[in-house]
Amino acid sequence: MEPATMAWTAGLLGAGLVYWFVWVMGAAEVKGKRAVDLKMGSITRDKVQDKYTQYWSFFRRPKETATTQASADKVPAFVDTFYNLVTDIYEWGWGQSFHFSPSLPGRSHRDATRVHEERVADLLGAEPGHRVLDVGCGVGGPMRAIAAHSGARVVGITINEYQVNRARAHNRKAGLDAQCEVVCGNFMAMPFDDASFDGAYSIEATCHAPRLQDVYGEVYRVLKPGRLYVSYEWVTTPLYRADDPAHVEAIHGIERGDALPGLRRQDEIASIAQEVGFEVVQELDLALPPSLPWWTRLKMGRLAYWRNSLVVRVLTLLRIAPKGVVEVHEMLYETAQHLTLGGETGIFSPMHMVVLRKPATAAE
Ligand SMILES: C=C(CC[C@@H](C)[C@H]1CC[C@H]2C3=CC[C@H]4[C@H](C)[C@@H](O)CC[C@]4(C)[C@H]3CC[C@]12C)C(C)C
Numbered sequence: 001m002e003p004a005t006m007a008w009t010a011g012l013l014g015a016g017l018v019y020w021f022v023w024v025m026g027a028a029e030v031k032g033k034r035a036v037d038l039k040m041g042s043i044t045r046d047k048v049q050d051k052y053t054q055y056w057s058f059f060r061r062p063k064e065t066a067t068t069q070a071s072a073d074k075v076p077a078f079v080d081t082f083y084n085l086v087t088d089i090y091e092w093g094w095g096q097s098f099h100f101s102p103s104l105p106g107r108s109h110r111d112a113t114r115v116h117e118e119r120v121a122d123l124l125g126a127e128p129g130h131r132v133l134d135v136g137c138g139v140g141g142p143m144r145a146i147a148a149h150s151g152a153r154v155v156g157i158t159i160n161e162y163q164v165n166r167a168r169a170h171n172r173k174a175g176l177d178a179q180c181e182v183v184c185g186n187f188m189a190m191p192f193d194d195a196s197f198d199g200a201y202s203i204e205a206t207c208h209a210p211r212l213q214d215v216y217g218e219v220y221r222v223l224k225p226g227r228l229y230v231s232y233e234w235v236t237t238p239l240y241r242a243d244d245p246a247h248v249e250a251i252h253g254i255e256r257g258d259a260l261p262g263l264r265r266q267d268e269i270a271s272i273a274q275e276v277g278f279e280v281v282q283e284l285d286l287a288l289p290p291s292l293p294w295w296t297r298l299k300m301g302r303l304a305y306w307r308n309s310l311v312v313r314v315l316t317l318l319r320i321a322p323k324g325v326v327e328v329h330e331m332l333y334e335t336a337q338h339l340t341l342g343g344e345t346g347i348f349s350p351m352h353m354v355v356l357r358k359p360a361t362a363a364e
């Protein structure tokens with residue numbers, strides 16, 4: 001073969017390989033986000049690496065972030081940075097719902113996710129005419145499922161501006177923008193009137209609050225008397241032993257890689273709810289049997305992570321993805337190992353459910 005023909009053939013083969021790897025293999029789990037569209041939220045390309053370094057040094061010792069008021073006050077800003085760094089990777093590799101759900105026999109992850117979300121709507125008794133609050137709404141996967149299932153109007157709040165734009169775009173695409181509204185703000189000081197919601201829920205979001213009282217207090221304020229709040233909380237379970245180095249390392253790894261200012265114990269949740277005025281209607285760890293493991297989806301994804309890791313390296317090399325994405329992806333890969341261990345050992349649950357009521361007699 002002529003050298004020129006050989007070079008052309010090699011070039012074409014190489015281009016085909018890159019195309020297959022990035023556009024086909026790197027396609028989003030849920031259509032909408034492709035590997036080539038990986039941005040880092042509202043961070044400009046040249047600042048990604050710096051922002052990641054700042055995030056990492058702040059959350060390296062997660063428990064310390066909530067010990068002084070000064071560092072606790074900085075948590076929302078670093079959580080915002082975290083979601084600028086991870087939102088696109090989450091959408092690309094997980095979908096539009098940023099949470100776990102118990103596996104369902106013979107059903108897809110997508111179905112299991114939806115069932116876990118619709119459960120919230122059913123518990124709240126959400127229906128057409130109701131205005132429901134989504135506390136920490138991400139890019140709105142749960143919001144759309146709950147609005148479609150119940151017919152209620154849903155208002156979501158997130159600290160991250162980039163997520164607000166993604167959520168609004170998804171709402172429009174799903175034809176749910178008349179029913180779903182998204183607001184940028186801090187759930188510890190919400191821009192909503194007192195007693196203005198018929199129901200509220202939070203799915204794996206309040207774990208980012210340094211003090212749970214601050215967010216529960218706000219939800220209590222904006223709920224109408226007699227109405228319900230359902231929350232899926234991230235907690236350590238009674239199986240966690242603070243004197244077991246393996247347990248400590250797993251929980252520390254979960255906190256570090258998920259922007260958490262210290263995980264709470266399961267038995268703290270109900271008393272904090274009561275402290276701000278809620279009645280506890282139900283409390284149940286949805287991760288416990290008969291539920292099937294929530295972490296199998298993480299374990300099964302191992303092959304996909306290696307492929308994704310190669311995809312982000314190739315994209316960074318080609319300067320399609322900004323510098324720093326490889327490090328963020330590595331951090332998430334490590335976090336997935338800690339989460340899996342937390343699930344397998346039973347020391348951690350991402351779905352400790354509480355159903356809370358604002359007393360009907362509460363003053364408006
Ligand atoms: C509630 C929170 C987020 C929970 C989960 C949605 C995410 C926790 C860890 C994330 C992931 C880990 C590994 C990534 C993988 C390396 C990459 O190739 C594709 C995306 C991941 C699977 C990513 C997806 C989302 C998570 C499962 C916290 C923040 C409170």
Ligand SMILES: C[S@@+](CC[C@H](N)C(=O)[O-])C[C@H]1O[C@@H](n2cnc3c(N)ncnc32)[C@H](O)[C@@H]1O
Pocket residue numbers: 076079083096097098099135136137138139140141142157158159160163185186187188202203204205206208209
């Ligand atoms: C893991 S995501 C879960 C999102 C959504 N509930 C879901 O299940 O798809 C956590 C969400 O909480 C939001 N959040 C964290 N701290 C916040 C704060 N102080 N105020 C408002 N939103 C916050 C994040 O921006 C993100 O949208």
